[in-house]
Amino acid sequence: MVKHPRCSVILIAACGLVLAQDKPNFSGEWKMNPEKSDYGMVPKPEKMTRKIAHNEPNLLIATTQSGPRGESASELKLVIDGKEQSNKLGAAEVKSTPRWEGSILRIDTKRPFQDGELLMQEKWTLSEDRKTLTIATHIVAPMGETNITVALDKQ
Numbered sequence: 114m115v116k117h118p119r120c121s122v123i124l125i126a127a128c129g130l131v132l133a134q135d136k137p138n139f140s141g142e143w144k145m146n147p148e149k150s151d152y153g154m155v156p157k158p159e160k161m162t163r164k165i166a167h168n169e170p171n172l173l174i175a176t177t178q179s180g181p182r183g184e185s186a187s188e189l190k191l192v193i194d195g196k197e198q199s200n201k202l203g204a205a206e207v208k209s210t211p212r213w214e215g216s217i218l219r220i221d222t223k224r225p226f227q228d229g230e231l232l233m234q235e236k237w238t239l240s241e242d243r244k245t246l247t248i249a250t251h252i253v254a255p256m257g258e259t260n261i262t263v264a265l266d267k268q
Contacts, residue, residue, distance in 0.1 A: 135216045137239040140167045142268040143246050145178075149264035155252075156181055163246075163265060170194055172211065193218065229255035243267070 145161035158180035166173040170193040177186045189200045195212040207224040218237040223230055232253040239246055246265040252258065 136169060136213055137216060137218075137243070138167050138169070139165045139172070139218070139237065139239065139246060141165060143265035144268055146245075146264045146266050149245075151260075151262045153259050153261060155259060155261060161263070161265075162268075191220070227255055 141164075143163045143165065145158070147157065150157065158178040160180075161176065161178040164175040172189075172191045172193055174189045174191070175186070176188075177184070179185075187202050189202075189207070189209065191198055191200075191209055191211045193211045193213060195210065197208050197210045200207050200209065202224065205225050207222055209220055209222045211218065211220045213219070214236075216238070218235075220233075220235040220237070222233045222235070224233075225231070234251045236249045237246065238249075244267045246267070248263045248265070250261045250263070252261065
């Protein structure tokens with residue numbers, strides 16, 4: 114038991130600092146590392162970059178990629194608060210629920226797909242040296258389920 118009020122304040126401040134350090138900052142420009150990425154049965158893009166502006170709890174994700182299906186670009190604006198949020202990707206409305214699970218950012222997303230719905234559960238982790246962002250995604254689609262792991266190197 115702490116007997117000095119000053120010690121209590123220092124202890125509370127230290128706990129807050131430890132909790133804040135558990136949540137990494139994903140800001141930066143990231144480029145897909147094709148050798149470390151695994152798309153399974155999904156066609157892998159030839160190139161992918163992500164520009165991320167992360168000012169907790171706000172997250173802006175601008176993605177560009179190119180591959181056999183051509184080029185595409187998207188932008189998502191999210192607030193990491195555990196509440197469902199909507200964004201437009203082309204003509205489709207995408208609903209995402211971002212939240213922290215310790216130091217892992219989890220983003221659950223629903224979007225229309227063919228005659229059904231595509232569900233994606235992303236888990237973002239940052240390497241200790243903060244130079245590799247790994248996004249492990251479990252996808253549930255009308256034709257089945259699959260897993261994708263994208264490794265992105267900080268530029």
